[in-house]
Amino acid sequence: MIRPAMKIIVTNPRQELEIQGPTRVHQLLQQLDLTPEAYLVIRGDELVTEDTVLQDSDSIEIRSVISGG
Amino acid sequence: MPRHNTSLCKDCFTEFVHTQVRRAIKSHRMFAPDDRILVAVSGGKDSLTLWGILLKLGYRADALYVDLGIGDYSLRSKQKVQRFTDTVAAAYQSKLHVHTVEQEQGAGIRELATLVHRPTCSTCGTMKRYQFNRVAVEQDYDVMATGHNLDDEAARLLGNVLHWQTDYLDKQTPSLPASLGGFAKKVKPLYRLTEREIAAYAVIHHIDYIVEECPMAKGSKLLAYKHALNRLEADSPGTKHTFYLNFLDRQAKQQETAGNIAEQDRQRLHPCTTCGQPTSANVCSYCQMMAKAKAHV
Numbered sequence: 115m116i117r118p119a120m121k122i123i124v125t126n127p128r129q130e131l132e133i134q135g136p137t138r139v140h141q142l143l144q145q146l147d148l149t150p151e152a153y154l155v156i157r158g159d160e161l162v163t164e165d166t167v168l169q170d171s172d173s174i175e176i177r178s179v180i181s182g183g
Numbered sequence: 184m185p186r187h188n189t190s191l192c193k194d195c196f197t198e199f200v201h202t203q204v205r206r207a208i209k210s211h212r213m214f215a216p217d218d219r220i221l222v223a224v225s226g227g228k229d230s231l232t233l234w235g236i237l238l239k240l241g242y243r244a245d246a247l248y249v250d251l252g253i254g255d256y257s258l259r260s261k262q263k264v265q266r267f268t269d270t271v272a273a274a275y276q277s278k279l280h281v282h283t284v285e286q287e288q289g290a291g292i293r294e295l296a297t298l299v300h301r302p303t304c305s306t307c308g309t310m311k312r313y314q315f316n317r318v319a320v321e322q323d324y325d326v327m328a329t330g331h332n333l334d335d336e337a338a339r340l341l342g343n344v345l346h347w348q349t350d351y352l353d354k355q356t357p358s359l360p361a362s363l364g365g366f367a368k369k370v371k372p373l374y375r376l377t378e379r380e381i382a383a384y385a386v387i388h389h390i391d392y393i394v395e396e397c398p399m400a401k402g403s404k405l406l407a408y409k410h411a412l413n414r415l416e417a418d419s420p421g422t423k424h425t426f427y428l429n430f431l432d433r434q435a436k437q438q439e440t441a442g443n444i445a446e447q448d449r450q451r452l453h454p455c456t457t458c459g460q461p462t463s464a465n466v467c468s469y470c471q472m473m474a475k476a477k478a479h480v
Contacts, residue, residue, distance in 0.1 A: 179382035182400025
């Protein structure tokens with residue numbers, strides 16, 4: 115049986131991913147090779163901190179905060 | 184917040200952001216409580232957050248949006264600005280000005296860039312600087328504020344240092360004086376805050392901004408410098424803060440910047456023979472650009 119996975123949207127450039135939880139925010143960013151300083155992690159409409167544990171049932175947006183100036 | 188080695192709850196984080204803005208305004212004497220401020224807004228996180236914070240802090244801040252005519256991107260960013268105006272700024276009797284490039288200049292920014300054989304970002308920069316200054320001066324605003332943040336300034340400083348563009352370093356200050364007639368004073372009240380801190384503030388306060396990047400910014404040097412600085416920041420928190428704020432300290436010690444810039448501007452600049460805005464040439468770069476564009480139509 116296939117386990118459900120958390121749904122992740124990464125912005126700029128947009129990517130849709132599914133990753134098995136549970137995992138902490140900083141581990142997720144590390145796994146995706148994303149610099150923590152350049153992204154916010156949002157669960158639903160709530161901003162989550164680096165040590166938050168994300169579950170398979172979560173919908174996550176990893177939002178780039180870098181703009182071209 | 185690794186650079187401050189601390190974690191804050193929502194209320195304390197909000198107070199932290201407001202304190203950084205107040206500190207920036209005070210330390211660079213950006214404006215007084217009664218001054219009329221024109222905020223340059225794009226629909227992005229920095230400019231909408233700046234507008235919102237200035238209103239919350241009790242300042243008289245209106246905004247100007249320049250519609251560049253970049254297809255769906257401009258449509259969506261204009262919607263974000265309009266929505267913020269209606270849902271937030273209107274309660275403070277704050278006003279939005281809109282300048283539509285396609286309507287006023289006869290073509291969108293991409294078409295203008297093609298006509299004058301210049302990169303779109305450089306054409307856009309000339310257009311925005313000119314229109315923001317023009318509206319600020321014509322509508323009697325005391326000061327023009329932009330949403331440039333710590334990452335913008337640190338990346339720009341890195342670019343200037345890497346290419347030893349020392350002339351640009353003198354003018355890289357969060358407050359540029361209205362050194363002569365036709366020039367608006369220009370300030371950057373968010374220069375003490377990182378992009379991530381501003382984006383976090385926007386999310387916490389439900390500021391609905393355009394998340395997607397301008398399609399014209401792909402491959403920009405500034406983005407490459409920002410990514411490089413963020414990698415350094417990850418290894419050594421506080422790098423961007425130290426890099427830019429220590430530069431400002433040294434700049435302030437070496438010279439009384441505002442006085443020098445104003446003095447240099449008065450010696451170097453005079454009114455453009457076409458539009459009257461200050462320039463170091465006979466005709467300013469905006470009028471040269473528009474003359475070239477009209478010649479190709």
